[in-house]
Amino acid sequence: MDINEIIKPENLVYKKTPILKDNILHYCPGCSHGVVHKIIAEVIEEMNIQEKTIGVSPVGCSVFAYNYLDIDWQQAAHGRAPALATAIKRLMPEKYVFTYQGDGDLASIGTAEIMHACNRGENIVVIFINNAIYGMTGGQMAPTTLLGQVTATTPYGRKAELNGYPLKITELIAQLEGTCYVTRQSVQNPASVRKAKKAIRKAFENSQMHKGTSFVEIVGTCNSGWKIPPVQANKWMEENMFPFYPLGDMKDR
Amino acid sequence: MALKGAIVVDTERCKGCGVCVANCPTNTIALAHEVNSRGYNFVHMANPDNCTGCTNCATVCPDAVITVYRVKI
Numbered sequence: 200m201d202i203n204e205i206i207k208p209e210n211l212v213y214k215k216t217p218i219l220k221d222n223i224l225h226y227c228p229g230c231s232h233g234v235v236h237k238i239i240a241e242v243i244e245e246m247n248i249q250e251k252t253i254g255v256s257p258v259g260c261s262v263f264a265y266n267y268l269d270i271d272w273q274q275a276a277h278g279r280a281p282a283l284a285t286a287i288k289r290l291m292p293e294k295y296v297f298t299y300q301g302d303g304d305l306a307s308i309g310t311a312e313i314m315h316a317c318n319r320g321e322n323i324v325v326i327f328i329n330n331a332i333y334g335m336t337g338g339q340m341a342p343t344t345l346l347g348q349v350t351a352t353t354p355y356g357r358k359a360e361l362n363g364y365p366l367k368i369t370e371l372i373a374q375l376e377g378t379c380y381v382t383r384q385s386v387q388n389p390a391s392v393r394k395a396k397k398a399i400r401k402a403f404e405n406s407q408m409h410k411g412t413s414f415v416e417i418v419g420t421c422n423s424g425w426k427i428p429p430v431q432a433n434k435w436m437e438e439n440m441f442p443f444y445p446l447g448d449m450k451d452r
Numbered sequence: 453m454a455l456k457g458a459i460v461v462d463t464e465r466c467k468g469c470g471v472c473v474a475n476c477p478t479n480t481i482a483l484a485h486e487v488n489s490r491g492y493n494f495v496h497m498a499n500p501d502n503c504t505g506c507t508n509c510a511t512v513c514p515d516a517v518i519t520v521y522r523v524k525i
């Protein structure tokens with residue numbers, strides 16, 4: 200069958216959602232940030248909430264998230280996205296408000312803000328990208344960096360005696376009364392992308408039901424920071440990150 | 453009944469990461485020898501007859517580069 204007989208509007212089964220702008224993403228090839236942006240955009244399209252959604256972007260590689268999703272945005276000081284999202288949601292409770300934060304942003308400089316926003320049970324969605332490194336600033340150790348993992352600031356691998364232990368902040372957040380839904384997902388293959396998208400959709404739906412904070416961690420790759428090419432980075436993640444950061448729901452009520 | 457598919461690649465957006473290639477179950481796609489204006493080897497249908505239009509490549513693409521079409525024959 201000739202390709203031109205297949206490529207016709209009536210046979211379309213997948214195309215880029217219009218919620219994603221045409222700007223070329225600045226992320227490195229294969230970076231998980233792009234996949235997560237895409238599935239958030241698809242959820243916003245499917246729920247038909249483009250006019251009602253406000254994102255809060257962090258400091259980190261995803262600081263420019265506002266260039267890519269065609270919704271309203273604010274950009275927060277490093278780690279302070281949950282505080283800004285609290286204010287936005289309280290002033291405009293009818294809006295869908297989410298933060299998008301890396302592990303340096305959320306689990307290091309922003310630990311106080313995320314803990315207290317989740318403990319207050321703010322009706323927001325938190326998307327937490329755990330790539331176990333500071334991507335934007337050149338691949339330094341993050342709180343989530345694995346023991347033994349080589350980074351720019353742990354050239355011989357992270358050592359507990361010197362650098363402390365990797366922080367499972369999502370497990371801590373699941374203990375807080377204010378959270379209603381806490382889950383850990385990934386986006387390295389089609390099945391995991393579909394599951395992560397379902398989790399994000401559920402989180403957005405929860406935020407209008409006044410059940411508390413929904414927290415979605417995505418374990419992702421930072422090929423540049425890890426110095427591993429994209430396909431191998433996904434494999435490295437499966438072999439090294441998943442045993443320490445197991446996927447699945449930690450809380451759903 | 454069989455499924456026949458085809459993809460359209462927005463070659464200028466493609467960064468040649470190869471994640472789609474690794475996730476194609478029918479070995480349809482590969483990175484081209486040519487590069488786009490940004491120097492990336494973009495993806496193309498190396499074996500177009502194999503494509504079933506499963507959307508796996510488009511689902512995993514971080515840059516939303518791929519459009520997928522499918523027919524039943």
Ligand SMILES: Cc1ncc(C[n+]2csc(CCOP(=O)(O)OP(=O)(O)O)c2C)c(N)n1
Pocket residue numbers: 258259260261277300301302303304305308328330332333334335336341421
């Ligand atoms: C107050 C302040 N301190 C430090 C920095 C430097 N800085 C920029 S991004 C970043 C870490 C980003 O890492 P992460 O949140 O994991 O996001 P990624 O880039 O990996 O997506 C740091 C420390 C800053 N911009 N502002």
Ligand code: SF4
Pocket residue numbers: 225226227230231232260330334335420421422423424
């Ligand atoms: S440095 Fe890492 S987190 Fe940042 S865009 Fe590149 S791969 Fe993604």
Ligand code: SF4
Pocket residue numbers: 229461465466467468469470471472473494495512513514515516517518
């Ligand atoms: S996953 Fe997307 S960006 Fe990467 S090679 Fe395939 S089409 Fe290009």
